[in-house]
Amino acid sequence: MTRRHLLALIAAAPACSPRRPATETVLRVGVAQSAHSVAPLFLADEMGFFRQEGIRIEVDRTSFTGLHISALAAGKLDVAMVAMSPALVNSAAQGAPIRLVASRKYLGGDCGAWGQFYSNLSAFPGGLKDFHELIGKRIAYSTPGSLTDFALDAVLDSACISRDRVKAVAVRRQESVAALLTGNLDAVINVPSLAEIPEARRTHFGYLRGADTVYPKLQTSFTAFGGRLLTTERETGLRFLRAFRRGSEAFFAGTNPVFMRRWAFEQGADPDTPVQVCPHEVDSDGAVDPESVRLYLDWAARRKHVATAIEPGKLIDSTLIADLNRGAIK
Template identity: 25%
Template structure:
């Protein structure tokens, strides 16, 4: 082999051998997650939140979610407006309208669920009272104590609908507040004659022989829960606020149709509510709007209801634009595209 070729070959071997001496470039690191605090009540109707956490949808959007449990009502908005949380998943109650009237810094940005028969928050009575004949129908509740989970909450609107269907009004009963997990015990000890009980707790109590459903078809298509953002979160992290909505709607779409019947979904709900997955799969599921559409007329109906109940602290009705911001849903849909039901 000519000397020139031998030299070139030696150089090539040296280069190839030395290639391994240089470290491979380090893989690009994902940016750190931003922690946000989300106020919630651990019940079935808020399952999109739990599904989005467990399936990593929030992490895909750069978010790490810290959950803050609360019974709902006024406390949720105080936590939100005081800067102690960025997001609330909660009901559309008197507390919402009063907080807006006070000028608290937050917006309603999307829907969570709507009730369709059979509703996921039925009116129940104790099985003992039912079997004895004391309470067999809604009209038997006249003059008795009936519970909602929080006074002034959306469940009061549901109770009115259930009573109306049974020929009663809110004035025909004494309405008191009892948190959902405490309803079966309150029924058993006679503290209440009936109460609203959210799924999957209703099915669990039914399995245990504690309750019967007096009414579960009193609401059809009314939106009574929503996603709320603090004003600070909106101004500080608008892109993350859009990301939260993207993750939430992805999870809502996962629950469309028979989503709640899936074993993996039921196990997620079990993790966050403590109710066995086998019970979750048999519970009456809520409906989650897969495109995030909000019904402004439902807000008006609720505001009028709480005005008549004397629960509002102001006189002039609030226009929806004073407290609703649909821009985050619109931007999320630009990313996700419109939902197409599976065939």
């Protein structure tokens, strides 16, 4: 289907919109990061897709995903936009009613991939061109057990470099930018925001694609449901996913949400650039890939970032997307 045809279908959507429930349901949604993978959520809200499903979303914003996971487990949130983390795995292992129900993003290198290296040209005068140049260098990732930690190991393993041959340090993103500017770090893999780097200094850095060259199309971001939408209000969960999917389709077709323009501005980018590039890394189908989840689970258990090793099935509920695909709701 061409982008023009998809845009036409979206424009015609109100004429054949879903049958709206008689009552409105409020869903509390946790969003930790302002990134393109959550653009479909805000776009679906802006375009009225949630309203057509009888849903009103209340977005809870925090920079710490762990708070959303605990809130989801306690029933204080209904939905959370999450990435793989020790907190998520440990909660599921302990029996918390949390499941990954849909994929939002896969790993790519064109839209600020978390697996990309930013390097200080003082440490790499010719630019960082090869993973082996990382040996002996000071490299920052975000937190132990995070996706950036996972990505660093993936890159090193692919080049047959043991972890002890680099000086890997956990540094918060905001602090890593300053350390990179001053030369206290040689490279970071947690993708600093361009807005945090003075424009005059941006040419002082080198860039090298990383984890996406090791694991192309690896799913990295997910929609997680809590107990309410997994059990007693499952149909509402399906309606949420249908609205979110319509937001993904609109984003893929070229519709730029107000949220996305603000995000691009914060990143120091042209507001129209993300909608031209980022949709190619957004998963419009939504089915969770068990192998993507397994890669992280096995790594986290091997590195002892989680208390108990679990299988992907303990963390994934694939039945909602399957029911949505077969038209289980009107």
